[in-house]
Amino acid sequence: MSDAMGSNQIMRPVVMGILNVTPDSFSDGGRYVDTQDAIRHGRDLFAQGAGIVDVGGESTRPGAQEVSETEELRRILPVVEALAEDGVVSIDTRKERVAKTALRAGATIVNDVSASLGATAAEFGAGWVAMHAQGVPETMQQSPHYADVVEEVYRFLQGCRIQAEKFGVRELYLDPGIGFGKTVDHNLALLRNLTRFLDLGTPILVGVSRKSFLASLTRLQQMAAPIEREEQSLAANIWALTHGASVVRVHEVSPVIEYLRLVEAMKMTEGS
Known part of the structure; x- marks a missing residue:
């Protein structure tokens, strides 16, 4: 991967696969609570x-209740240890102890919905995904309000970049926090203004996969x-990738990979 503190333009698109080791995640809660199934x-x-x-042991869906550090570690640690032998693993957590333990076990990125773990990432030479959220999962969807959501999120992420530079974070990814x-x-x-965030000069991560607002805009409606x-989800991810996102966080990896391969093949044949 590129040096995330450099230019967003030099980073090739990356697909982050979601692995929820939880009983209550909004989309696939309970499917991978067994350690071997998760691996x-x-x-x-x-x-x-x-x-x-991206391995997560605590759901951050709207209304989700916080779990203990001990329980979160029980869920994620053997999975992180095993998968770190196969590729790049991120730990999806808002707890310092969980992040540090996962990094010692082989994770190399902290995916941080609280945007509070930059110092921890820097301490371990790890990447840091700093996400914007208004409130906490337990209450965040009760009455979200902004005077100008794009500018407020931009300023927040700008602050995260300043923090990352202060801490000495090796790789920074900024996430506008769709749905949070x-x-x-x-x-x-x-989503319409993703290119605004390119001014931050840092890779942008977008997570829209299977979120309820997508259904509310289509024939599926909210109850799907x-x-x-x-x-x-695929349509929204294609939009994000063509409007500045460097990383998309998804449940289904193959469709996005096939899209990226097709685009690459088309680029190679241009002018031939």
Whole structure:
């Protein structure tokens, strides 16, 4: 991967595969609570072309309740240890102890919805995904409000970049936090204005996979099960990748990889 503190333009698109080792994640909670099932799925994500597998032991869906550090570590540690032998692993956590333990076990990126673990990432020479969220998962969707969501998120992420430089973070990724304390209109405004965030000069990570606002905009409507939102997720990820995102965080890796391969093949044939 590129030096994330450099130019966003030099980084080739990366697909981050989601691995929820939780009983209550909004899309696939309970599917990979068994350690061996989780390891198999993580290896399958790598085989499909994921450049990063993101392991999470605590759901951050709207309304989710916090779990203890001990429980979170029990869920993620053997999975991180196993998958770190196969590729790049990120740890999806907002707890310092969990992040440090996962980094010692082989993870090399902290995916941080709290944007509070930059010093921890720097201490271990790890990458840091700093995400914007209004509020915490337990309450963030109750009444999100912004005067100007694009500018407020931009300023927050700008502050994260300053922090990363102060701490000496090796690789920084900035995430506008689609669905984290945002309404449908807020999410759409951020996606429409993704190129605004390129001014930060840092790779932008976007996570839209299977989120409910996608269903609310289409024939599926809000009641569709998350797993039924793959077509909408692919469309949103293509939008993100063509409007400045360097990393997309997804449940289904193969469709995005096939899109990227097709684009690359088309570029190679230009002018031939």
